[in-house]
Amino acid sequence: MSEIILKIEGLKKYYGNNDNLVKAIDGINLTIEEGQFVSILGASGSGKTTLIELMSGILKPTSGEISINGKDITELEEPDLTIMRRENIGIVFQKFNLLNMLTGYENITLPCKISNKDIDKQYLNQIIKYLEIENQMQKYPIQMSGGQQQRVAIARALMTKPKIVLADEPTGSLDHKNSINTVKLLKKLNEEFKQTIIMITHNKFLTQYTNRIITIEDGKIVKDIKNEIINH
Numbered sequence: 001m002s003e004i005i006l007k008i009e010g011l012k013k014y015y016g017n018n019d020n021l022v023k024a025i026d027g028i029n030l031t032i033e034e035g036q037f038v039s040i041l042g043a044s045g046s047g048k049t050t051l052i053e054l055m056s057g058i059l060k061p062t063s064g065e066i067s068i069n070g071k072d073i074t075e076l077e078e079p080d081l082t083i084m085r086r087e088n089i090g091i092v093f094q095k096f097n098l099l100n101m102l103t104g105y106e107n108i109t110l111p112c113k114i115s116n117k118d119i120d121k122q123y124l125n126q127i128i129k130y131l132e133i134e135n136q137m138q139k140y141p142i143q144m145s146g147g148q149q150q151r152v153a154i155a156r157a158l159m160t161k162p163k164i165v166l167a168d169e170p171t172g173s174l175d176h177k178n179s180i181n182t183v184k185l186l187k188k189l190n191e192e193f194k195q196t197i198i199m200i201t202h203n204k205f206l207t208q209y210t211n212r213i214i215t216i217e218d219g220k221i222v223k224d225i226k227n228e229i230i231n232h
C-alpha cells in the first residue's frame, strides 16, 4: 500500500454565526495516498474552494485536523505555514495567475528563486518538453493562448517538486478542447512523475480522467469512488 500523503479528520469550517451560520465544510474525513489523481466534484456552493483553501493552509478550520505527510498543518502559524506550503504544495489556479511582466521561463522558475532552491535543469527540461511549452519560454503571458498559459502555470506548480498539486478548477478559464487536453496532461504527469494531484471541479466529464472521484454536497462527502475505467 502507498504512503498516506494527506489525512483529513473531522474537518469543519463554519462562516458567520447564529442566523447567518454557513456550514461550508461540515465534518469531512479523507485519506489520500501518494500518487493518486483525485477529483473533488461538487456544484457551486458545495464547499470546494473552502476545502482547497483549508488544504493549502490559506484558511484555518473551525475544527478538525489536516495532516500533510504526517504533520498537522492546522497548528502552523506564519512563517512556518508559508514554508510548509512552499515545500509541500503546488497550486494550479483557474485564472492561471502568471505574472505578466515575467517570461514563461521566469514564471516557472520563480518558486525556486523565492525559496532559494537550485533549479534542477534536467527536471525543468523534462517538464517543459512534456507540457510542450518549449516555445513559450521567452514569451510573456499576454503573448500566449489560454491553454499555453495554463501549461506554463502547471510547470510552475511542479517546479519545486511538491508532494501534492492542488488544481482549483484548472480548466475553468479554458474551452472544452483545451480543458480535456489540460486534464489529460495532468493525468500523464500523475502517471509519469507519480505526482499526487487533487483536482477540484464542477465538471463531471473531466473526472473520468482521474482515478478517484469524491463528490461533495453541502460541505459533506456524499460519494467516494474508485474510477476503474480510465479514459485515454
Ligand SMILES: Nc1ncnc2c1ncn2[C@@H]1O[C@H](COP(=O)(O)OP(=O)(O)OP(=O)(O)O)[C@@H](O)[C@H]1O
Binding pocket: 015, 016, 022, 023, 024, 042, 043, 044, 045, 046, 047, 048, 049, 050, 051, 202
Ligand atoms: N467568507 C465567507 N463568508 C461567508 N460565507 C462564505 C464565505 N466563503 C464561502 N462562503 C459560503 O460557504 C459555502 C461554500 O462556498 P465555496 O466557495 O467553498 O463553494 P464552491 O463549491 O467553491 O462554489 P463555487 O463552485 O461557486 O466556487 C457557500 O454557501 C458560500 O456562500
